[in-house]
Amino acid sequence: MTEKPVLEVKGLTLDFATRRGTLRALDGVSFTIGRGEVLGVVGESGAGKSLTGTAIIGLVERPGRITGGEIRLNGQRIDNLPPKEMRAIRGRKIGMIFQDPLTSLNPVFRIGDQLTETLQAHLPLSKAEARQRAIELLIEVGIPAPEKRIDGYPHEFSGGMRQRVVIALALAAGPDLIVADEPTTALDVSVQAQIITLLKRLCRTRGTSVMLITHDMGVIAETADRVAVMYAGRIAEIGPVADVIRHPRHPYARGLMGAIPALDTRVKRLTQISGSMPRLDSIPKGCAFQPRCTMAIPRCSLERPELVQAGASRAACWLANAETEVPA
């Protein structure tokens, strides 16, 4: 990563103003994504994965508000752009794929119309050119008989096919970055792999970077170059996929990896992290994971650890560099 990263997030803080005070949903999140790189983001529900994605594309809804830090795309700061300029970036520079392909497409418009309107919103194309481009996109995402299917309505497509259309829509204007928010969670297991492979292939050939948000460690291991583990609105650990999976430094990451069933080794019982993530209004003072951590030392409940270099990754744990054995 010698060249400038496509996306740079620095100290991103996001608050929800509620009647009972301000809730901090994201707390100093920092990471970068290089050109053509796939960054996987994992963590439990409510850890702030999706929120980070929504913040990057500038679609945080009230009462949520970015209260600190900055987001840079190709070096240009985008978190404080006026709505009109941000809209020109959405779709054109950053594409987004949502979880549920069944509800991502407008049911009353032909998919061709939805493709051409996206293309024409960003590129100087005539109607005929846009349609031609739309057909090419459908071919690229593997829709059979695209000249015919382009005039179909979303309900005439299966879930997997719809997600292909959604990918075509997200890639339509040739963005530099795709934020894929659990793109396969709502799909059949048999279709999931196809969609991930497709997404990976398309982004690789176009040099598009991907922020891949998922619960699925298998998908991360298969697809991502680096992975960020999020916990309670912060990054617990971030590093190259192989390192984080094989030598997780943060106890939480270790717990997550321990919960993955392995094929080659016989494990009697999968490990499980006891307890649950704290609610946003009761995040402990020190390390947010400390109450659930089996290795906690007194310092953990007093001081909050920042990300520190630990091997090839960086982890937010006081014991990140302490010699601890890795459970098999």
Added chain:
Amino acid sequence: MFAYSIRSIAQGLLVLVAVAFIAFSMFRFVGDPVANMLGQEATLQDRQELSERLGLNDPWPVQFAQFIGNAATGEFGVSYRQARKVSDLIKERLPATVELAVLSALVATFFGVLLGVYVAINRTGFLSNAIMSISLIGVSLPTFLIGIGLIYIFAVELRWLPSFGRGETVKIGWWSTGLLTESGRKSLIMPVLTLAFFQLTLIMRLVRSEMLEVMRADFIRFARARGLGERVIELRHALRNTLVPVVTIAGLQLGSVIAFAIVTETVFQWPGLGALFVNAVQFADVPVMAAYLMFVAAVFVITNLIVDLLYFLLDPRLRTGGRTAKGH
């Protein structure tokens, strides 16, 4: 779609037969037609002769079959009070009611959708709040009060508009229209506004809540993520989805507008069907009442049919018929 239409029509016919039965029973329970027609001095023999001639001695299924047969050809017998054929009376009054109701429905739908979209988009503006407050009046004030209020302001105080009647009408075939003369058009304004006001506020509130609902949908979020303009999203993507339920309600309301113009017609002494019915009730003029009942039922059945067919235009999911989603 064909089978669906056939089924709708069959259901409509069933409703009409049921209503016909109720209308038919009125003849048997509301007063004695023979006594009504002959007066008090008739002899027993006169009565029996008339009963025989009118077919009143036949068993009731035969009479009912005759009634249906006649009703199907628009024949409801002779008005007790006016001694004229009911079909002629209805033909004479129909244009006044249809012009009033159709204009009201158009005004209510057009302005209802327009204002509904406006208040949904500008949810917190001063004008929106004002419109919403005024619409509460429309929902809660009885129609006759609005009519009387309008008469007081525009006919009594300002003397701009006539307070009753249709003004001059022009005959086109058997149809008499008030739209071609100035006094006719002036006479229409207040009754149309009175009749439209309630529907207008209803449609407006419906459009508003539907629109707010649709704006939360995933495909709206995805449309934003594709970088589409806010106006395009609101007026193209959201409105089209809003219209499906709105058409249902607006369509069904059109039925009740035509059917229950009674109050407005009474307030403005509008020579329409409603006024005819009110007079018929006062004098227990059963043939007229029965004919009106059948007319109202027919209007409801027909508007229902039209609404069913409109669904196909608005919602492509209903249109597919043979084409189904291809498996993955």
